[in-house]
Amino acid sequence: MDVGSYVVEKAKTASRAARILSNMGPNLKNRALDDMAEALQNNKELILQANKLDLDNAKKSGKGKAFIDRLELNQKRIDSMAGGLIKVASLPDPIGEVSKMWKRPNGLRIGKVRVPLGTIGIIYEARPNVTVDAAALCLKSGNSVILRGGKEAINSNVAIYNTINKAAVSAGLPEGAIEFIDITEREAVETLMKLNEYVDVLIPRGGRGLINSIVKNSTVPVIQTGIGNCHVYVDESADLSMAENIVLNAKTQRPAVCNAMETLLVHKNAAENFLPHLGKTLKSLGVEIRGCSETKKLIPYAKLATEEDYDTEFLDLILAVKVVNSLDEAMDHIYKYGTKHSEAIITNDYNASQRFLNEVDAAAVYVNASTRFTDGEQFGFGAEIGISTQKLHARGPMGLNELTTSKYVVYGEGQIRK
Amino acid sequence: MDVGSYVVEKAKTASRAARILSNMGPNLKNRALDDMAEALQNNKELILQANKLDLDNAKKSGKGKAFIDRLELNQKRIDSMAGGLIKVASLPDPIGEVSKMWKRPNGLRIGKVRVPLGTIGIIYEARPNVTVDAAALCLKSGNSVILRGGKEAINSNVAIYNTINKAAVSAGLPEGAIEFIDITEREAVETLMKLNEYVDVLIPRGGRGLINSIVKNSTVPVIQTGIGNCHVYVDESADLSMAENIVLNAKTQRPAVCNAMETLLVHKNAAENFLPHLGKTLKSLGVEIRGCSETKKLIPYAKLATEEDYDTEFLDLILAVKVVNSLDEAMDHIYKYGTKHSEAIITNDYNASQRFLNEVDAAAVYVNASTRFTDGEQFGFGAEIGISTQKLHARGPMGLNELTTSKYVVYGEGQIRK
Known part of the structure; x- marks a missing residue:
């Protein structure tokens, strides 16, 4: 036969x-x-x-x-x-x-x-x-x-x-x-x-x-199933200690999976207080950083990110970073580069949280939690056959x-x- | 351009x-x-x-x-x-x-x-x-x-x-x-x-x-959307007057649409009391009948159905008819030829109704009603973009x-x- x-x-x-x-x-x-x-x-x-x-x-x-x-x-x-x-x-x-x-x-x-x-x-x-x-x-x-x-x-x-x-x-x-x-x-x-x-x-x-x-x-x-170019956006109102915990978890807890973070977006008003310390911690964990020029000012060891870096699901200990001027710029970035898998905002601002939840189009949208939770077990489904990144x-x-x-x-x- | x-x-x-x-x-x-x-x-x-x-x-x-x-x-x-x-x-x-x-x-x-x-x-x-x-x-x-x-x-x-x-x-x-x-x-x-x-x-x-x-x-x-080789099965326990009403409605009320009936299945114990009268009514309404040899005995003007007739969505005043020995034979026929659109049983038998509802795989399965109701307006959805015949x-x-x-x-x- x-x-x-x-x-x-x-x-x-x-x-x-x-x-x-x-x-x-x-x-x-x-x-x-x-x-x-x-x-x-x-x-x-x-x-x-x-x-x-x-x-x-x-x-x-x-x-x-x-x-x-x-x-x-x-x-x-x-x-x-x-x-x-x-x-x-x-x-x-x-x-x-x-x-x-x-x-x-x-x-x-x-x-x-x-x-x-x-x-x-x-x-x-x-x-x-x-x-x-x-x-x-x-x-x-x-x-x-x-x-x-x-x-x-x-x-x-x-x-x-x-x-x-x-x-x-x-x-x-x-x-x-x-x-x-x-x-x-x-x-x-x-x-x-x-x-x-x-x-x-x-x-x-x-x-x-x-x-x-x-x-x-x-x-x-x-x-x-499964292609995730996921972002965490640290808003200007974020609790920066919470933000660092979540960023570390989303990037390093298991970098090879689809719900790991690939790009960090930081509001310009939070960048100065947030990025230098985060940069040191990430360096100690072996994470390579590819950032925009603003990022490089605050994390000296960062490489300059290319357009392609923002478009890449690294699935590895590599993180793209961008400093943005506003929530809108962050959401535009996610709209342009995201794969509609999992996106998170870290914020204490009610309006920012609601806008992010409503306006970001992805299978799972988070406020103040790690993208790593997009998972059947973690959602309480008991088991999982995969993570659908389509809409149908x-x-x-x-x-x-x-x-x-x-x-x-x-x-x-x-x-x-x- | x-x-x-x-x-x-x-x-x-x-x-x-x-x-x-x-x-x-x-x-x-x-x-x-x-x-x-x-x-x-x-x-x-x-x-x-x-x-x-x-x-x-x-x-x-x-x-x-x-x-x-x-x-x-x-x-x-x-x-x-x-x-x-x-x-x-x-x-x-x-x-x-x-x-x-x-x-x-x-x-x-x-x-x-x-x-x-x-x-x-x-x-x-x-x-x-x-x-x-x-x-x-x-x-x-x-x-x-x-x-x-x-x-x-x-x-x-x-x-x-x-x-x-x-x-x-x-x-x-x-x-x-x-x-x-x-x-x-x-x-x-x-x-x-x-x-x-x-x-x-x-x-x-x-x-x-x-x-x-x-x-x-x-x-x-x-x-x-929209391909419907729909069946009505008249069980031995059916109210034959109700069955005739439903068959006429499902075949002739609007024959060119996907939820119209294309094949009638009749239990052998109901055939003799049901088909001769139905045949006369259908003839008067201009419906061509293509039946099995049992059907031909009871509706003399019927043509002999081919395998292809049972597989055809006529969308016209043509009806394929088959006399079956049991509910199981009816469901096997539907499994073989149906397009999983709309299927109906006419019965007064509780067990037959439950088996048909459970075992027939179609978008809509009816007991004692016309297949013509598979429609967004009729279901109460207010409007309809089409009838999906897929499962996803x-x-x-x-x-x-x-x-x-x-x-x-x-x-x-x-x-x-x-």
Whole structure:
């Protein structure tokens, strides 16, 4: 069978499974998730052996430390994946909720019911834990899932997939509830992106290159995740000690993630009291600063920022800084360079806080808090499949509810349209 | 300027306008809508003259009666467009609603606020009223809109657009709040479909060809509307007089629309008492019947249905009929041939009604009512931009709320992530 037909068959099976899953109550789904967790624990050795093959290949082909770290599994990480499954099992089932119901003058009663999306395709890179996390969230929300991980993790993923899929089917989930495409040729993804008949949505999880390529080429609807050129704006009225705490947290607590700050904007009236001390602290933490000419006056070791620096998601210990003349200039800067992910203002001025909340267009807008909170767990959703940076369907952290859609159920007594 | 650059400029202007519109209160938007209505009334003669050019061209090029009917304007239709604007102005403003707000253990308060999508592109065919209806709904929900109507209506559309846009800008809406692409070359649409930077969503309104071409080629997210291969299933327990009323309504009240019934499924135990009488009534109403062999025994004038008939959205006085052995067979048929638009069961059996509501996957599922009610007005939304047949973002009739998205606003007191 050629690659295309193989992928189509997998998608068909997943689509048939979706029909069964959509009407499955919470008990069976939760039992399957618990059994999958147990199976992961029981197959640890096998999974670690497979992972070792991937790690050896990665090292041989000269992959960097960050890459190896994302790829590597160990006892603790497998425990953590198993724990994730049990946690998802314990979350409330989103399916069947009637968000509203009303009666029309003609007597029709119309209800809006939460139902699964159907079949979800997840395209990801070298993190084998996505295989488990994504499957758990999709199944819990009544969807079947088609997984397609990166070729660098293929041995790990196959071992994990075989483990959890066997457990899921033994627990009573339909064949095809979890599909995994074990073909690493690019053609497999190209086929998947065109299967509108069987796949309801694609969620790419990975770097900008992966996401852009899928957005550009997929005819299946895509939910875009994860590109964050996030700003913190320190207003002239800010509590500067709070501002420094938040800036340090947003930049250095985990610089490689999408909700980390990339550019700091400082009101000119706060700059003199704020930047010199902050500059010293950032220097001691190994943060490179690229600032405007005003910044350079106050932080001598800063490099001069280019236009491109303000447009870059560094994902690293690099911070762009700009001194601005007003709240409006800060918001204009965010409008021009932001990616509508997470934006924060540090202020004690009521009007400034309200204007920022109302006028800045982003998935999450903060007053006096770190941008690092844009996260499903931190928002209280219990789990997260990613952070949507698009406006359609879901925006911001996506939990179980964001993996569902609705249908209208209409109760009549013979009504016809006049 | 070439076509591509011209369209990009329009989209940029619309995108800038969206930023202003998103923070505009209801009063100014409503005044603009009222002024647009008045301007339409004042410019009736001009618009009708322009429409006459389009009608003459359509007749010259041999367009059919249905096409001419969609294209034609008259005093009454212009009144109706103006009335639509006034009605949309009177609807509640959807923007700013906080659908939920909660407090996290760390003290962060997180609210989910309804905000506009941004810039909406509407691609449509020969109905000039869409120019007004779509602009009204997009503006009311705080979005800017880029309109691109079919070339056959270009004179009508330009006259209407100039009228309403002038009124909107005079009332205080920003330039670009309503953009109209007056270039009829296909290249204009091709450019628009790739402008992810400036356009947040495209909504095609028209036939299957238009919709499929946009879904296949657009990198901007698309909301698919309007393909409906809808079924009515008459269960063995149905009140047959109610069933006949509903079938007649769903097939004949307006056969050319997407929520009209295309296939009738009848339980074998109801067929003998139901089909012969129904067949006579349908014949008297000029409906052609294409049925299975069982149907032919009970409705002698019926033609034998092909596989293709069950797969066709006739949009005409043609009905496919199939006698089925069970509820399950009916639901399997709907699963195989349905387009997930609107599906109805006629039954007095509680379990059958519940199974149908739960198990049939469609935007709207009915018990004992006509599929013709799948419509924004009929659902009580006040207005409708179309009926979404996809699962992402919006499903079923789309009113003002479906032209919005959300953002999270987060109120802190210096919280940082540990």
